[in-house]
Amino acid sequence: MFKQTILAATITAAAVSAQAADTLPSTADMWKVIQEQQQEIKNLKGQIQQTETKVDATADAVEQSATGKLSKMAEWVEKTKIGGYGEHHFNRFEDKDDEVDAHRFVMYLSHQFSDDVRFFSEIELEHGLTAEGEPGEVELEQAYIEWDYTQGHSVQIGQFLIPVGIMNETHEPDTFYGTERNLVEKNIIPATWWETGVMFNGEIAPGLSYSAALHGGLKTDDGNKIRDGRQKSAEAVAEDLAYTARIKYTGIQGLELGATLQYQEDITQGAVATADAMLTELHAIYTVQAFTVRALWAEWDVDGNGFEATGRDSQEGWYIEPSYKVTEKLGVFARYSEYNNEAGLSATIDYEIWDYGVNYWLTPTVVLKADYTDYVNDNTGDTDGDAFNLGLGWSF
Incomplete structure (x- = not known):
């Protein structure tokens, strides 16, 4: 089986x-x-x-696109600059309430279109808050195109600072002594002062430069001070333009000499009888090692019956300010000023002011300030009066 x-x-x-x-x-x-x-x-x-x-x-x-975008961004960053300055103040007045003030916050924006064409602007917020009934303002102080039309010569077209005095064009808080800006340039020149127009700048010879501008003018009648006539290019009445010319010499190390003339055929802009006005300003800055002295004189001569009746046909002032850098960071100063917005009246008395104090720079562009303002004669109640001032300022 x-x-x-x-x-x-x-x-x-x-x-x-x-x-x-x-x-x-x-x-x-x-x-x-x-x-x-x-x-x-x-x-x-x-x-x-x-x-x-x-x-x-x-x-x-993708790489080329990203590279192109990065390249354009890098080019924009290289050609576009942002900067600014600001300052906070504390004022302890003898005759009024003390104040703390975010006085200014300013931003710069500029752009280089080409080797010879550039843009510059400046926007300012004053006193920290803008609203109805509040003290603050938002202002466009500068916005112009600058063109280097030939070697050593350029033209600015748009809104710019008027080339007059020491402080009007250079007023960052780290560049001057005192918490508050000096009263002569504030009330007589009047800083900060900008207009819209066209301005030519250039160098005549080594160390000798010029500025010549045609621009909008002030608008004030016989009842107002010169400072009240600033229109700030805000729908400014332009029936009458103004002409400004400045010569500045810096050919010697440590020395600056400047002279400005401005003429306006009718400073009332047709509001009342014609009143032509002439501003003359002279200043000097001299630095020897740690010692610096600044001096300035300015005067308005207004030819108009209304101005003559109020004494405001002549408005003038001057100051001298010696300072000394004790160290690279610590500086002390004293300043004597006189000014009068009604100098045409023989009965008026010039305001006389002493300022003295210290600046301490934490860095070259960050500064702490302490100073005292002493009015020799302040019987009109037209000023803030004697005050102890503290300040913080910066620029970048």
Whole structure:
């Protein structure tokens, strides 16, 4: 029985093997299959290569786009500058309430369009808050295009600071002594003073420069001080323009001499009878090592019956300010000033003021200030009066 079983299994296996041999593909069929597979592999390789090429091209395009944007951004950053200055004051008055004031916050924005064309602007927030009934103001002080039209000469077109005095163009708090700006340049010149027009600047000879401007003018009648006539290019009446010319000499190390003339044919802008006005200003700054002295004189001569009746046909003032840098960071100063906005009346008395105090620079452009303002004669109630002042100022 066992032998029969083995014999049957052997016969069955032989039959199965014979059947499998009959179903195996031929050599030709196998070769055809191999060739088809190789073609598929080749096609896949081509597709992968195309995909890699597209990916590389996309990466290059993305990189070029990013590089281009970064390049434009870098160019913008290089050609566009942001700066500004600000100051906080504390005033302890003898005859009125003490004050804490966020006096000024100013931002600069400039852009270099090309080697010879640039833009400059200045926006100021005064007294920290602007709203109806509040003391603050937001003002556009400068916004002009400057073009270097030839070597050593340029023109400014737009809104700019008038080239007069020491402080009107350079009034960042780290550049002067005293918490408050000096009263002569404030009330006579009157700083800070800007107009819209066109101004030419240049160098006549080494150390000798000029500025010549045609611009909007002041608007004041016989009842107002010169300072009240600033229109600040805010829908300013321009029936009569003004002309300003300045010469400045800096050819000797440590010395600056300046002289400005301004003429306006009608300072009332047609509001009342015509009144022509002439401003004359002279100043000097001299520095020898740690010692500096500043001196300035300015006078308005207004030819008009209304101004003569109020004594405001003559408005004048002057000051002298010696200072000494005890160290690189610590400086002391004293300043004597006189001014009168009604000097045409023989009965009026000039305001006489002493200022003295210290500046301490934490860095060259960050300063702490402490000083005292002493009016020799202040019987009119027309000023803030004697005061102890503290200040913080910065620029960047």
